[in-house]
Structures are given as C-alpha cells and as structure tokens.
Amino acid sequence: MGDEISAAGHVQGGLTDAQKRDNVIRLAFGGDPSRFDAFVQAVRDVVPAGTTVVLRGSAVTGRRWHDGAAFDADGPGTSDLDLTLVGADVIGLFSLTGFFLPGVHSRPLSDEDPDIAPSLVPLREQLMAMVGRPVNIQASRDIVIAFRGDFLDQPYLTLFEKPDTITLLDRADAT
Numbered sequence: 001m002g003d004e005i006s007a008a009g010h011v012q013g014g015l016t017d018a019q020k021r022d023n024v025i026r027l028a029f030g031g032d033p034s035r036f037d038a039f040v041q042a043v044r045d046v047v048p049a050g051t052t053v054v055l056r057g058s059a060v061t062g063r064r065w066h067d068g069a070a071f072d073a074d075g076p077g078t079s080d081l082d083l084t085l086v087g088a089d090v091i092g093l094f095s096l097t098g099f100f101l102p103g104v105h106s107r108p109l110s111d112e113d114p115d116i117a118p119s120l121v122p123l124r125e126q127l128m129a130m131v132g133r134p135v136n137i138q139a140s141r142d143i144v145i146a147f148r149g150d151f152l153d154q155p156y157l158t159l160f161e162k163p164d165t166i167t168l169l170d171r172a173d174a175t
Contacts, residue, residue, distance in 0.1 A: 013061060013155035020060045020157040027071045028059045028081055028131060039130055040159050046123045048089040050164040054145060054156040057082035061155055080134035082108070083127070084156070090139040093117050105144045108136035 010017070029035040043053050058064045058071045058079050072079045085093075094106040098116025109117045109124055111134065120137050127135040148154045 015061065015155050017157065020155055023062050024055055024059050024157055027062065027079075028133070035130070039127060042126055042130065043083070043123065044160055044162065046120075047085055047162060048087070049162055050087045051090050052086040052142075052145075052161045053159045054084045054086060055081060055159060056084055056148075056154065056156040060157050065154075077133040080110075080136050081127070081131060082136050082138070084138045084140055084145065086140055086142055086145050088141070091141065093119055094139050104141050106139040108138040110134065110136040 012020075015023070025031060025033055025036045029039070040053075047053060059081050062071055063069065064071075064073070064079075091103055091106070094109075094117045095115070096102060098109075098113060099106050107113050107116060109120050114121065117137065117139070124135055124137055145156065148156070
C-alpha cells in the first residue's frame with residue numbers, strides 16, 4: 001500500500017478500503033477528513049520505523065462485532081477506536097504482562113490495562129483528546145493482522161506503513 005491510504009484496494013468483510021476509510025471519517029471524526037489526517041499524523045510522529053498502523057473494529061465496519069449494534073449505539077463518544085501497531089519494534093513497547101500471546105499479540109493499552117505500555121500513554125491521551133472517545137492501542141506481529149484480515153475476513157483500515165529506513169531521497173523531499 002505504500003505510505004498512504006489506498007483509495008481502492010481489496011475487500012474485507014464486504015468493505016473496500018475506500019468504504020472503510022469513509023466509515024472511519026464519518027463515524028469517528030464527524031465527517032471531517034482534516035481531523036482524521038491530524039489523528040494519523042499524531043500517530044505517525046510517535047511510532048518507530050517499520051511500523052504499520054491499522055484501525056479495526058466498529059469505527060471501520062459501522063457495527064460492533066459481538067452484538068451488531070451500531071457505532072456509538074450507547075451515545076456519542078461511547079464507541080472506542082481500536083488502533084493496532086504492527087511490527088517487531090512496537091511489540092517491545094509493551095510489558096511482558098501486557099500480552100495475550102507474548103511477543104506476538106498484546107492486550108490493548110486501555111482504561112482496563114493502563115500500565116502495560118507506559119511510553120504509549122501520552123500518545124493515547126493525545127488521541128483521546130483529539131477524538132473525544134476512548135482509544136485503545138494494541139501491538140501485533142504481521143501474522144496476526146494477516147490472519148484476522150485475510151483468513152477471518154475481519155476488516156481493518158491501514159492508516160500508514162512507516163518504512164524501515166529513511167532514504168537520502170526521502171530526506172531531500174522533506175526539505
């Protein structure tokens with residue numbers, strides 16, 4: 001997908017990448033793409049190189065998976081955003097006790113587990129202030145996301161893929 005969100009793409013759970021992005025902007029960002037872009041940039045500024053970042057859950061699909069209720073069915077700001085950081089380096093940001101499967105798939109940094117990834121707490125607080133709702137941050141290896149998306153057909157929206165290294169050409173483009 002490169003460094004930006006693809007406008008089309010493959011279908012997961014009956015949704016194209018464009019439909020998933022439209023859902024997220026409409027449901028979680030009040031229809032304002034600039035708020036979405038600011039959220040993505042805040043994450044991009046913090047995560048290490050080699051990290052892919054995805055959003056999962058009802059913000060992407062419009063419905064909760066366990067009961068089919070609509071996003072924010074319990075009132076404005078009640079549905080959370082499920083942010084997953086994918087890559088080897090982000091796994092190391094979580095304490096050993098913060099995993100479902102150690103070194104592979106973390107539990108979410110959330111109100112229930114606020115101490116499992118201390119270095120990500122400021123990002124979580126910033127993101128929650130930006131969206132006015134809970135934001136849970138999880139870390140996974142590529143295999144977990146591929147299994148969920150490709151095998152289980154659980155939709156997720158790739159926000160960006162941060163390259164492993166910055167090339168000289170990238171540095172020249174930034175100036």
